[in-house]
Amino acid sequence: MALDGKTAVVTGAARGIGYAYCQRLAADGANVVAVDIEDPTAAVRELPGGGDKLGLVCDVGDPSRVDTAVGTVLDRYGRCDILVNNAGVFPFTDLDHVTIELWRRVQAVNVEAILLFARAFAPGMRAAGWGRIVNTGSGITLMQNRDLAYMTSKGTVHALTRALANELGDSGITVNAIAPGLVATDGFLGRVRTNGPSTEEVIARMTAMQTIKRPSVPADLGNALAFLVSDDADFVTGQILHVDGGVTRTGA
Template structure:
């Protein structure tokens, strides 16, 4: 199968966690990968771990000039850009009455504006090639989650954004799909557990007890789904949101 062999991918927020797992999986499947992260050193370190055919780029996805420069560097380095994974994200959780404007704006800028800027810059090259795959990270929190008015709103917005891209870009051979992870064990979820006075082990066990598959998720679970959406064979799948949550939504 063609999959992502010899394709060029850009993964935002790719230095750790889900982003790193996706970048690593795409590279293992034969793609050239650009790892973009706010932390340039971490991006370079991840690219080094991935090996030949990977580069690290430091950029703030909420800044148009930095995004455009990053995309142009990818094209200059690899000759094309076929796959964009909008994964960069942050948490600024708080109850509504405690949430600051900065908490709100930061989350909106990284998740929503970041996906917009990256997709806008990437589609120029995808349209020219008449081929592209845009994969965006939503979340089960898009359905609403206590203490995450900002994050839930951003993730719900990304689903609408994805469906709109699918409508606008399909005629150019570009698909747009989203992944909505449930509990995935990463440094971010570990920090969240600690912030609420728990541990990642306790959180994992609590989640596992309430979902059909009876285990917590790991970054590879999301990377597997991203690889499907990114593959050449998935060209008839667009505008979709897959919930990768161990069956949480069934209960």
């Protein structure tokens, strides 16, 4: 169990990619704290492994609720060793219709929550001389996409990942991002159903762009995460790892 004794906090963890992250971390021996705006308690009960498991309800776009979640983690475990910032919202927005309230909500959940959790947990990582922060970015930043608020937020996630890596690298803390392509999670499929083409058409279109001709599944991201949080990746930081079957062939 490579992560035995480590405590991992995963946001956006009740389902989809976030839950796949929890499954892999738990299987590798970590204590896992699943944080989500939906109650993750039932999902947490199904996690493998012998480490401790905890589900926390938290709107990560609300700084006061982030503070409460952080306090619960520190009271129970003393520190967080692995922080996986996966929570995100992705409404369709364009310049003509986006409201400032919606814009700020997207940035609060997708970007500012990363800052809040990192600021809270970095001191414990520094004291331990070891830490892993992994953010969920997106391949959308390299595509011709008109999803204004979401695309902007994920570009900022990539930049924030590199900025944190610069600041924390001499403390034994690595900071990286995983940038998925299209992953057929319930959340994504629900979004597609309300915005035009069928899910089958969207998946087929993306798969045709890939070098590896099969749809992406959440476990693909979990496997990448397992490497980035391991000691094998202790010389890897500030990277945006595109896990998309070969759609992206240049990093940004």
